Amino acid sequence: MTDPETTDAEKTDAAAEGLDTRLVVERGSFRLDVALTAAPGDVVALLGPNGAGKTTALRALAGLVPLTGGHLHLDGTDLDRMPPEARPVGVVFQDYLLFPHLSALDNVAFGPRCHGATKAEARAQASAWLERLGLAEHGSAKPRRLSGGQAQRVALARALATHPRLLLLDEPLAALDARTRLDVRAQLRHHLAEFEAVAVLVTHDPLDAMVLADHLVVIEDGHIVQRGTPADIARRPRTDYIAHLVGLNLYRGEAEGHTVRVDHGSAVTTTEDLTGPVFVAFPPSAVTLYQDRPSGASARNLWRCEVSGMETHGDQIRVALSGELPLAADLTTVAAAELDLRPGATVWATVKAAQTHAYPA
Incomplete structure (x- = not known):
């Protein structure tokens, strides 16, 4: 007033x-x-x-x-x-x-x-x-x-x-x-x-x-x-x-409903229902790694990747991955040892749709 x-x-x-x-x-x-x-x-x-x-x-x-x-x-x-x-x-x-x-x-x-x-x-x-x-x-x-x-x-x-x-x-x-x-x-x-x-x-x-x-x-x-x-x-x-500063995996792509086709050619399933250019992001801690393709995997987001690098990140191991979708994953030292991770090793990465976040670009 x-x-x-x-x-x-x-x-x-x-x-x-x-x-x-x-x-x-x-x-x-x-x-x-x-x-x-x-x-x-x-x-x-x-x-x-x-x-x-x-x-x-x-x-x-x-x-x-x-x-x-x-x-x-x-x-x-x-x-x-x-x-x-x-x-x-x-x-x-x-x-x-x-x-x-x-x-x-x-x-x-x-x-x-x-x-x-x-x-x-x-x-x-x-x-x-x-x-x-x-x-x-x-x-x-x-x-x-x-x-x-x-x-x-x-x-x-x-x-x-x-x-x-x-x-x-x-x-x-x-x-x-x-x-x-x-x-x-x-x-x-x-x-x-x-x-x-x-x-x-x-x-x-x-x-x-x-x-x-x-x-x-x-x-x-x-x-x-x-x-x-x-x-x-x-x-x-x-x-x-x-994204690197705040610790997120970030991609740009086109959304059709709950599916985002990112610039790398892979698809990411999200909980958001969007259409058109978007960003999609998720933290490295949301990524789960497997040595072999999970049998009967229900995860909508599943990619075959290769380990391209590893470094200590706080009290965890940050794993850099290339392949179907370049991304970073955070693991405990115990989990990294159990997976026998090394540069060049093939792994399968999964992320739950609920742990992704999509928003208009």
């Missing part, structure tokens, strides 16, 4: 809040063309393989790479006309880039000082941010005395101390070991949930993206191939790269 007291100018200001950009950057033979929109409070993750254009997009948002075309609007202001240092943008770099000669307190105070605060004002603001991020007792420490997790939080405090309207995080957890990463990921999620402006993070780690972001934007070869919530993308991947 519209507030009758709201003016047209206020409506325009409200509509202009947040990020509205189309980033076009041409560098040699590579072309980035990515459109992004986000409202205040949104956390958007740019996800994609190496060389997809994620970092170029982040640097363009920061003003470190000039746009060849498009636009960059933040809260209704054209940032492309502003020098990088004048933009209301905070950046947390992958290696944090803390000033080694300054204490944690003075690292955080650097931004407010650059924005005109007195030394006392800047240090007071920095002290408040360090306390907010649980680092009050580390204010006098130089970066070399900080753990990886502490350095990451100092870098975040330094970026937030200037009250940015756009926060950019470049692989914010990549420099941490696995144990520290788990704790810092949870802390970062908490701080991002409290951030009232737009946050954009770049990562190649699907878990970081799924945990930290409200929306995912997947980039391949400089273009967006899929966008949506983490749940949407995990359930309905649209490229092999995304």
Whole structure:
């Protein structure tokens, strides 16, 4: 319901809040063309393989790479006309880039000082941010005395101390070991949930993206191939790269009722009743392998395959299969030993229709 007291100018200001950009950057033979929109409070993750254009997009948002075309609007202001240092943008770099000669307190105070605060004002603001991020007792420490997790939080405090309207995080957890990463990921999620402006993070780690972001934007070869919530993308991947990230076998084909004729020429039976171009997906854990063709097999999905590779995947063995339908299967080590699996061995793979998922392409 519209507030009758709201003016047209206020409506325009409200509509202009947040990020509205189309980033076009041409560098040699590579072309980035990515459109992004986000409202205040949104956390958007740019996800994609190496060389997809994620970092170029982040640097363009920061003003470190000039746009060849498009636009960059933040809260209704054209940032492309502003020098990088004048933009209301905070950046947390992958290696944090803390000033080694300054204490944690003075690292955080650097931004407010650059924005005109007195030394006392800047240090007071920095002290408040360090306390907010649980680092009050580390204010006098130089970066070399900080753990990886502490350095990451100092870098975040330094970026937030200037009250940015756009926060950019470049692989914010990549420099941490696995144990520290788990704790810092949870802390970062908490701080991002409290951030009232737009946050954009770049990562190649699907878990970081799924945990930290409200929306995912997947980039391949400089273009967006899929966008949506983490749940949407995990359930309905649209490229092999995304399917691999979320751990699914993915195929594209034509559906006629409950049968999907995939591009490899095989058929997959599903519980969905669809017609036309579709994707069909199922997890490697849904695949059951047999040494011999199951006698009297009732499974609608049955394919003759060859083992093309094996690798440890967590506490299981992931088996790569070629043949009638290339796929991956996850087995326990005991099951793999009982099947006497080895490269080149012939096996029969089955998947229950109820464990497949088909959706329009």
